[in-house]
Amino acid sequence: MNAKTPGQSLPPKKDRREVARETARIQREEQKKRDTRNRWFLRGGIGLALVAVAAIVAVLIVGSIKPPSPGPLNMASDGILMQGDGTTISAVPTAATAADAEPVPTDVSALTDTVNIAVYVDYLCPYCGQFETTNGAQLASWLTAGNITLETHPISILDQSSSGSKYSTRSANTAACVANYQPDSFLDVNAALFANQPTEGTTGLSNAELVSLVEEAGVTDEAVATCITDQEFSGWVGDATDRALDNPLPNTDIGALTGTPTVLVQGVQYTGDLGDAAAFEAFVMEQATATTDTSGTDTGE
Incomplete structure (x- = not known):
């Protein structure tokens, strides 16, 4: 028998049973209320989580959809066209x-008086570097003499190969900055970028080093340095790259770009050895002759 609390009499047995049933009923009701609250809290938590996830997804989608960016001066074709007059090389504005x-x-x-050469390059692409090393001096000689025009399209397809630094985009932006602010120095900067080409898988040159590179190549306009540091045309680089990868290449029968370098002579793609200067020269002469035969105009040297 339980000890009786001092000063408190026990209720009759019947009343004790009623009290126990009522207590149990109240406990059941309280448990139902707790269960209901928990279900609402759970539903609300799931709802809030779903809203949060939806918000994150929306931010990521909006962030990935970047508005188009204006392009640089002197690159209306997504490339810069260089020409020569017998003594000097200049950009076509x-x-x-x-x-x-x-x-x-x-x-x-x-x-109609020149052989027209166009190249699509990524400044991190080793094969582009090989083509430039092998043929750059000859191209500059032909260009100076006024025998060819040379249109260079800098693109960025190797950003994933620069350890997160997006060197392809940054170097192409550098080229675009020069085209915009000091276009006649473009060919010298193009050669310098390849002469100092980093190895794939490295971060490549920093923006400060790119500024030093263009200055050593003869760029004196201070706006170029700011343009490189601010990545003024990086958005345009991405847009131009997408256009090259998604659309037929202008003035050719070729579909979308599939790799770099893509070298076009009179709209015909060169598929020979990138490291063979004689083979490339022969191909250029062949296309010049083909144009002469078709038009009756001599486009050779």
Whole structure:
């Protein structure tokens, strides 16, 4: 028998049973209320979690959809066209492409007195470097003499190969900065970028080192340094790269770009040895002759 609490009498047995049933009923009701609250809390938590996930996804989607970027001066075709007059090399001036405008392909029908060469390059691409090392001096010689025009399209398809530094984009932006602010120095900077080409898998040159590189190549306009540091045309580089990868190449019968370097002579792709200067020269002469035979205009040296 339980000890009786001092000063407190026990209720009759019948009343004790009623009290126990009532207590149990109250406990059941309280448990139901707790269960209901927990279910609502759970549902609310799931709802809030879903809202949070949806918000994160929306931010990621919006962040990945970047608005088009305006292009640099003198690259209306997504490339810069260089020409020579017998003594000097200069850029053909063009207006900047608006952010929402399509590039304007070079009108090669107006270039009847030269062999027209176009190259698509990534400054981290070792094969692009090989082509430049082998043929850069010859191209510059032909260009100075006025025998060819040379249109260079810097693109970025190897960002994933620069340990997170996006060197392909940064170096292509560097080229675009020069095209915009000091275009006649473009060919010298192009050669310097390849002469100092980093190895794939490394971070490559820093922005400060790219600034030093262009200055050593003869760039004096201080706006170029700011442009490189601020990555002024990095958005355009991405847009131009997407256009090259998604659309047929202008002035050719070739579909979308599949790799670099892509070298086009009179709209015909060179598929020979990138390290064989004689083979490339023969191909250029072949295309020049083919143009002469078709048009009756001598485009050779």
